[in-house]
């Protein structure tokens with residue numbers, strides 16, 4: 001770790017400044033400031049922290065995580081680019097784009113330290129706006145408990161004998177205020193004698209209705225390379241996700257409006273309203289950001305194929321799910 005260090009304490013606000021390569025980061029009561037050799041980029045601190053939380057929790061995710069139209073990271077699975085304007089045609093055309101590459105674990109350390117120092121008591125960057133405090137103001141404690149949530153890992157299907165007990169109705173999570181109408185009953189499964197610990201079902205919607213985080217897809221089933229990642233959504237997806245592969249959305253309840261732009265240039269491409277029952281295939285060359293007017297349920301269907309990494313590298317990854 002030679003080029004990555006936490007630097008000085010900011011005397012006025014009490015927050016630390018951070019640096020990674022030729023980027024430096026500081027926050028004050030309202031904003032995050034990102035300095036790079038060509039200038040400075042400013043973001044509202046709440047938007048910055050919510051995006052930073054996702055980038056950390058998802059391990060830089062698939063493709064690009066755009067904190068806004070300008071700043072973000074691109075995952076190369078082992079190393080990661082951090083950029084200003086590289087995914088924005090105006091910045092590129094005007095020679096204002098800047099990018100630096102980092103070993104993933106080194107940048108991750110800086111991001112984690114920054115998130116911990118800049119998240120104050122009472123603010124939970126994973127929570128819906130009405131279910132948390134604010135990010136504004138001078139340094140005041142921390143909320144490491146909220147930002148260090150780790151996924152609960154099932155060894156077998158949730159609730160099946162022998163698994164860790166993680167069914168959400170048994171671990172104290174309460175039903176979200178927007179999901180009071182979700183049926184909480186569990187399926188009745190009559191297994192043949194001898195198969196009781198192998199045949200099982202549980203109510204996924206009841207499970208999801210108790211999620212205390214928003215915009216955080218979690219794998220609930222893996223079938224070969226097919227990953228089903230449901231999530232509950234409210235307000236705005238804090239990042240514009242730039243896909244590097246096709247990704248499917250299944251809208252399970254309520255409604256999400258998707259703003260879809262070109263992945264590279266950031267030019268607007270489409271606006272899509274998805275209502276319960278709608279399914280969409282998101283192409284590999286776009287970025288998207290969702291708006292959910294009330295808490296809703298979404299299944300993100302990801303392709304976890306190892307071969308796809310090679311196709312992404314050599315540019316042969318399919319752009320759409322099916323060509324007719």
Ligand code: PHB
Nearest residue numbers: 215216217231241247300
């Ligand atoms: C996505 O970028 O595909 C995505 C990310 C987080 C969500 C939903 C969708 O909660």
Ligand code: FE
Nearest residue numbers: 241243247288
């Ligand atoms: Fe996506």
